[in-house]
Amino acid sequence: MQEHYPHPEIADVQLGEVLQALSDPLRLRIVAALAQGDERGWGEFDAPVAPSTLSHHMKVLRQAGLVTHRREGTRCIVALRPDLEERFPGLLGAVLRLTPAEQGAK
Amino acid sequence: MQEHYPHPEIADVQLGEVLQALSDPLRLRIVAALAQGDERGWGEFDAPVAPSTLSHHMKVLRQAGLVTHRREGTRCIVALRPDLEERFPGLLGAVLRLTPAEQGAK
DNA sequence: GGCTTTGTTCGAAGAATATCGAATGACCAA
DNA sequence: TTGGTCATTCGATATTCTTCGAACAAAGCC
Numbered sequence: 202m203q204e205h206y207p208h209p210e211i212a213d214v215q216l217g218e219v220l221q222a223l224s225d226p227l228r229l230r231i232v233a234a235l236a237q238g239d240e241r242g243w244g245e246f247d248a249p250v251a252p253s254t255l256s257h258h259m260k261v262l263r264q265a266g267l268v269t270h271r272r273e274g275t276r277c278i279v280a281l282r283p284d285l286e287e288r289f290p291g292l293l294g295a296v297l298r299l300t301p302a303e304q305g306a307k
Numbered sequence: 308m309q310e311h312y313p314h315p316e317i318a319d320v321q322l323g324e325v326l327q328a329l330s331d332p333l334r335l336r337i338v339a340a341l342a343q344g345d346e347r348g349w350g351e352f353d354a355p356v357a358p359s360t361l362s363h364h365m366k367v368l369r370q371a372g373l374v375t376h377r378r379e380g381t382r383c384i385v386a387l388r389p390d391l392e393e394r395f396p397g398l399l400g401a402v403l404r405l406t407p408a409e410q411g412a413k
Numbered sequence: 414g415g416c417t418t419t420g421t422t423c424g425a426a427g428a429a430t431a432t433c434g435a436a437t438g439a440c441c442a443a
Numbered sequence: 444t445t446g447g448t449c450a451t452t453c454g455a456t457a458t459t460c461t462t463c464g465a466a467c468a469a470a471g472c473c
Contacts, residue, residue, distance in 0.1 A: 216405055221330035224323050225461090243420065254462050256421055261460095275419050275470045295401030299322055331431090349450065360432050362451055367430095381440045381449055 206263060206270040211284045214266030219289065222265035223296055228258050232267055232281070233300050236293070240280035243270075312369060312376040317390045320372030325395065328371035329402055334364050338373055338387065342403050346386035349376075 223229050231246055248255045259279065262268045266285060271278045285293060329335050337352055354361045365385065368374045372391060377384045391399060 216402070217330050217332055217335065220326050220335075220402070224327035224330055226323055229323065229326075250461090251463055252420065253422080253464075257461075260421090272469090275417090277420065289405050291401045292405060295397045296322070296326070299395050299398060356431090357433055358450065359434075359452080363431075366451085378439090381447095383450065 205272070208263060208269060208282075209266050211266065211282075211288050214285070214288055216289060216292075218265040219267060219285075219292070222261055222267055225258065225261075227255075228262055228267075229296075229300055231258070231262065231279075232293070233297055235268065235279065235281045236297050240271075240278050243277040243279055311378070314369060314375060314388075315372050317372065317388075317394050320391070320394055322395060322398075324371040325373060325391075325398070328367055328373055331364065331367075333361075334368055334373075335402075335406055337364070337368065337385075338399070339403055339406050341374065341385065341387045342399070346377075346384050349383040349385055 223232065227248055227250065231248070234246060235241060243255075243259065246255070248258075250258075259268070259270065263270055266288070267282055269280050269282050271280070281293075329338065333354055333356065337354070340352060341347060349361075349365065352361070354364075356364075365374070365376065365383075369376055372394070373388055375386050375388050377386070387399075
């Protein structure tokens with residue numbers, strides 16, 4: 202882990218990278234789960250992959266500008282990036298409206 | 308070329324594949340150009356790649372369900388797939404509204 | 414200080430993707 | 444039928460992505 206996670210400036214977030222990040226089933230599921238409500242702990246997604254793989258996907262989502270990571274004690278809290286809507290209005294809504302509901306399940 | 312191009316059934320078109328297809332700059336440019344108006348001839352995109360590479364991207368777009376290909380004499384006409392809006396309402400609009408205008412240039 | 418929990422980082426292996434040039438095929442025109 | 448145009452396919456290469464296990468690091472607890 203690390204003290205502070207590096208997040209890109211919102212102006213540096215690129216549409217192509219956002220779309221590519223969303224094109225992976227697991228990553229889309231993570232984003233959909235976060236969109237259902239609040240932030241979540243890193244480990245609360247029961248992703249069917251090894252921790253190192255999940256960590257990789259989390260990094261992709263963070264670097265693409267989709268989510269934020271925050272340290273809380275020994276745990277990592279993941280949340281949708283709030284300023285994404287202002288950077289790409291309507292994008293996340295349009296995508297998530299179309300993703301099957303069960304993808305948001307815990 | 309081929310007599311008839313294979314297109315997926317609209318019901319088989321997957322969101323993830325659409326997003327992945329759109330995540331490539333050249334492919335997004337092609338789709339944006341098509342969205343500006345009418346269909347276009349294959350060669351009228353002045354893509355900065357070799358013909359074989361363009362052909363590859365066209366195939367990706369077609370297989371992802373984003374465009375249709377139609378034979379016309381010795382040429383190939385490319386168009387946005389009309390039933391995509393009904394399959395994923397609002398998706399293409401949301402994405403294209405956010406893509407820089409010059410990407411639609413010929 | 415040790416131990417546990419929680420993620421990250423580091424290779425490495427395998428799959429997928431992007432790109433090109435060369436060869437090919439389909440159609441049209443002369 | 445010979446050639447030209449337009450696009451696809453094939454084979455090759457280089458890059459990127461996905462995935463894992465092993466090792467590591469930070470924070471808190473005993």
